[in-house]
Amino acid sequence: MRITIFGTGYVGLVTGTCLAEVGNHVVCVDVDEAKIACLQRGEVPFFEPGLAALIRRNSAEGRLRFTTEAAEGVAHGRLQFIAVGTPPAEDGSADLGHVLAVAQSIAEHMADPKIVVNKSTVPVGSADRVRACISAELQRRGADIDFDVVSNPEFLKEGAAVDDFMKPDRVIVGTGRQASAELLRQLYAPFNRNHDRLIMMDVRSAELTKYAANAMLATKISFMNELANIADRVDADIERVRIGIGADPRIGYDFIYPGAGYGGSCFPKDVKALVRTAYDMDYAPQLLQAVEDVNERQQGYLYSRIQAHFAGELAGLTFALWGLAFKPNTEDMREAPSRRLIESLWAAGASVRAFDPKAAGEARRIYGERSDLVLCSKLEDALDGADALVIVTEWNVFRSPDFESMRTRLKRPVIFDGRNLYEPRPVAALGFTYYAVGRPLDSSASA
Numbered sequence: 393m394r395i396t397i398f399g400t401g402y403v404g405l406v407t408g409t410c411l412a413e414v415g416n417h418v419v420c421v422d423v424d425e426a427k428i429a430c431l432q433r434g435e436v437p438f439f440e441p442g443l444a445a446l447i448r449r450n451s452a453e454g455r456l457r458f459t460t461e462a463a464e465g466v467a468h469g470r471l472q473f474i475a476v477g478t479p480p481a482e483d484g485s486a487d488l489g490h491v492l493a494v495a496q497s498i499a500e501h502m503a504d505p506k507i508v509v510n511k512s513t514v515p516v517g518s519a520d521r522v523r524a525c526i527s528a529e530l531q532r533r534g535a536d537i538d539f540d541v542v543s544n545p546e547f548l549k550e551g552a553a554v555d556d557f558m559k560p561d562r563v564i565v566g567t568g569r570q571a572s573a574e575l576l577r578q579l580y581a582p583f584n585r586n587h588d589r590l591i592m593m594d595v596r597s598a599e600l601t602k603y604a605a606n607a608m609l610a611t612k613i614s615f616m617n618e619l620a621n622i623a624d625r626v627d628a629d630i631e632r633v634r635i636g637i638g639a640d641p642r643i644g645y646d647f648i649y650p651g652a653g654y655g656g657s658c659f660p661k662d663v664k665a666l667v668r669t670a671y672d673m674d675y676a677p678q679l680l681q682a683v684e685d686v687n688e689r690q691q692g693y694l695y696s697r698i699q700a701h702f703a704g705e706l707a708g709l710t711f712a713l714w715g716l717a718f719k720p721n722t723e724d725m726r727e728a729p730s731r732r733l734i735e736s737l738w739a740a741g742a743s744v745r746a747f748d749p750k751a752a753g754e755a756r757r758i759y760g761e762r763s764d765l766v767l768c769s770k771l772e773d774a775l776d777g778a779d780a781l782v783i784v785t786e787w788n789v790f791r792s793p794d795f796e797s798m799r800t801r802l803k804r805p806v807i808f809d810g811r812n813l814y815e816p817r818p819v820a821a822l823g824f825t826y827y828a829v830g831r832p833l834d835s836s837a838s839a
């Protein structure tokens with residue numbers, strides 16, 4: 393099939409590449425000239441495991457092409473995917489500006505029937521807005537061309553995006569038209585493992601399914617973070633509680649890890665947007681609001697523990713930070729808990745020595761060169777002369793450190809672990825003061 397993808401961010405690039413990988417001919421369009429030039433050279437503008445090799449191979453074999461020319465993109469594919477960003481507007485709602493600009497440009501260049509597939513995360517009713525935008529432009533041009541707008545939300549996780557796309561749990565397609573449904577069924581047939589993964593529904597339900605999935609996962613995390621805060625106060629160990637409740641298959645072990653709060657480009661933005669949608673419909677979404685509030689507080693968890701330990705005297709101290717990205721296997725720092733923490737430490741007069749296997753460049757791009765942020769290229773270097781270590785992201789390389797060397801490099805043997813990577817008792821036995829999330833420092837519960 394001939395496919396066009398608008399937007400070369402995580403979703404667009406992974407979608408285009410994986411669709412080319414199974415034999416389709418894909419053109420990816422982006423307005424960002426530097427990004428397209430970089431992709432044409434076979435370079436990937438961000439880190440995502442496995443993606444670069446796939447892009448290079450499919451480009452070399454002639455199935456994947458990149459352009460800034462919307463006209464070329466529109467002429468190419470019967471299927472036109474919209475996979476551009478929907479950043480939060482001032483009031484928390486999703487900003488549809490980029491989505492509608494693509495719709496407009498598809499309508500301006502359209503010369504034959506198209507199926508427009510919306511992959512961007514958009515509020516319920518957005519497909520109708522895309523449809524109205526295209527209709528208005530076609531009418532203005534006096535062109536009578538058939539088109540459909542389909543909702544096909546994406547569920548990939550950064551860091552595992554290629555795998556998630558190639559082996560999906562499910563593919564959601566929302567359309568009211570049989571012909572569109574059939575074409576999408578054919579398109580996704582190569583990704584059916586063991587059984588048909590396609591779930592067909594109406595457009596609005598498909599749009600809401602994306603928000604519902606992210607909100608449900610965010611709810612699990614905020615629930616566990618709330619429980620961790622209670623565990624802290626009643627001297628219980630949240631890690632034991634996690635293992636205890638996860639054994640119930642109705643609860644399950646996934647997404648019940650307490651931590652420094654959820655971040656990234658999806659959960660914070662999508663929960664806020666869903667809250668906004670509900671208020672716009674005169675419904676007060678109490679649970680979703682609480683999910684967001686709990687996360688907001690949790691992103692301050694590490695800082696409040698640090699403040700309590702140092703009795704609020706942080707001026708002049710240096711903190712070693714392990715982990716800048718919002719989660720492992722990505723360089724993405726959007727809404728990362730590390731940012732809130734770093735900025736709070738700076739505001740209190742402290743400075744930071746940070747190590748992250750991938751995100752140092754991103755941190756430099758965000759914060760520029762400054763004397764109170766040293767970006768180290770080795771994890772040990774971040775420890776040198778620091779008053780404490782703070783772990784913000786659970787990269788594998790942090791899981792089994794050399795504690796002896798850590799103790800000699802740090803000025804004081806104190807660890808604030810926002811990801812519960814170690815067992816409190818053995819770490820305490822090595823002479824550290826070890827703070828984890830929802831775990832007692834040293835008590836009967838950690839015996």
Ligand code: UDX
Nearest residue numbers: 546547548549550647648649651654655656658718719
């Ligand atoms: C998420 C969804 O998983 C994905 O399906 C959707 O398409 C986009 O949003 P992503 O943002 O890439 O993907 O990251 P994810 O792995 O889901 O983690 C999100 C955040 O939750 C991270 O900050 C992570 O640290 C946090 N998290 C996750 C927890 O704090 N505890 C958990 O148990 C799981």
